[in-house]
Amino acid sequence: MFRFRDESTASKILERLRSMGLNLTLMHVCGTHQDTIVRYGLDLLLEGCGIEVRQGPGCPVCVTTxxxxxxxxxxxxxxxxxxxxxxxxxxxxxxxxxxxxxxxGADVRVVYSITDAVRIAEKTGREVVFVAIGFETTAPSTAVTALKGMPENFSILCFHRYLPPALDMLLSMGELKIQGIIEPGHVSTIIGVRPYEAISRKYKIPQVIAGFEPLDILMAVYMIARQVKNSESIVENEYNRTVRYAGNLKALKLIHQVFEPVDSMWRGFPRIRCSKMRLREPFSVFDSEVRYAEELKEIIDADFSEPEGCSCNKVLRGLMEPRECPLFGGVCTPQSPIGPCMVSMEGACNIEYRYRRIAKIS
Ligand code: SF4
Structure with missing residues (x-):
């Protein structure tokens, strides 16, 4: 038996939660957490304890504008x-x-890493653009490649983002009343505990960093519930088998060496201060937005409207569950997605559809 999936421990945690008699709405910001929650039916189990867990802006592909x-x-x-x-x-x-x-007929290739993309540039001699997506978890590998040196015919369309500014924005908007946030284990492995502390102080909200197994998530929910019960609002680290207080200093240094924070739109959100990573000098010559500025000038940062009827904006702010979107499972499916939340394997709509295949109930 894999100990982080132990049923009897899960039952004990759920029993404790039930006995607390709380009525909570929590948020997490991680596609992998959502996958675990839906795959193991944790949301349904937690509902029986008076606790609802919603996914926020935690899928990097989904928040790409x-x-x-x-x-x-x-x-x-x-x-x-x-x-x-x-x-x-x-x-x-x-x-x-x-x-x-x-x-x-365009030359679009799926790669598994930026290294694959560099190899294509070296081998073909063509102008190669790598679309760099992801939070602090994936940015270090882009940074390592930049520091090693890249071929002249290679550039990076950089959509890497910092997670904490989005949490700040979400809470400052105050649209959804939440009593706690489950923070993602992988991002936290890089950034550590510290960046969340200012958020807990500012908004008086409990946060718990959690791993990705069912018991990690149930424990994180229990730790938040315990804070609520004790009127606390601190950051706790359930995933201490991986996450250190100061994070991964080497990775943080790489990010800082190569990127600088700039204000940016996120899908579903207004412009968020210092939330996107831009290649800093001397790497900016490899920035696709700089290199192809003329071709992209009408597009960069334009505020295009969403596909008709798409509710991804609301799903990403935790205001709507996938099944509440009128297009879910009918017009919008993983085979013919309308919005990114159905495209990405980390998107709330894709996960809901994959595990529950619930057609829209009208
Ligand atoms: S069902 Fe489709 S259109 Fe609706 S929110 Fe999800 S991805 Fe967007």
Whole structure:
């Protein structure tokens, strides 16, 4: 028996939670957490304890804006080789997705790492663009490649983001009353505990960093409930088998050496201060937005409207559950997604559909 999936321990935690008699709405910001929650039915079990857990802006592909998706499509259609992780392929931009561009003949390739993309540039001699997606977890590998040196025909369309500024924005908007946040184990492995502390102080909200197994999540919920019961609002680390207080200093140094924070739109959110990573000098010559500024000038940072009827904005702010979207499971499915939350394996709609396959109940 894998000890982080032990049923009898889970039952004991749930029993404790039930006996607390609380009525809580919590948020997490991680596609992998959502996967565990839905796959193991933890949301249904927690509902029986008076606790609802909603997913917030924790899927990097989902928070990528229409304008950013469109930038990649425009570069592909203008003859560059665009390399990307698979999840990004079908995210709709304004004029279609990268998959659409590929069907029209553009050179769009799925890669498993930035190293693969660099190899394509070296081998083909073509202008190669790598679409860099992800929070603090994936940014270090982009940074390592930048520091090692990249071929001149290679550039990075950088959509890496910092998570804490989004948490701050979410709480400052105050649309959804939440009593605690479960923080992602992988991002926290890089950034540590400290960046969350200012948020707990500012908003008087409990936060617990959690691993990805069912018992990690149940324990994190219990730790938040215990804080609520004791009128505390601190940051606790349930995932202490991996996450250190100061984070991964080496990775943080790499991020700092290569990127600088800039204000940015996120899908579903207004502009968030210092929330996006931009290649700093001397790496900015490898920034696709700088190199192809003329081609992208109408698109960068444009505020394009969402696909008609798409509710991803609300799903990403925790205001709507996937099944509440009128398009869920009917017009919008993983086979023909309308919004990024259905495209990405980390998106709330995709996860709901994959595990529960619930067609819209009208
Ligand atoms: S069901 Fe589709 S359109 Fe609706 S919120 Fe989810 S991804 Fe967006």
């Amino acid at each position: 229409m304008a950013e998706a469109e930038e990649a499509v425009v570069l592909a259609r203008s003859g560059k080789t665009v390399t990307t992780f698979g999840d990004m392929l079908r995210v709709p931009g304004v004029s279609g997705s990268l998959a659409d561009a590929r069907a029209e």
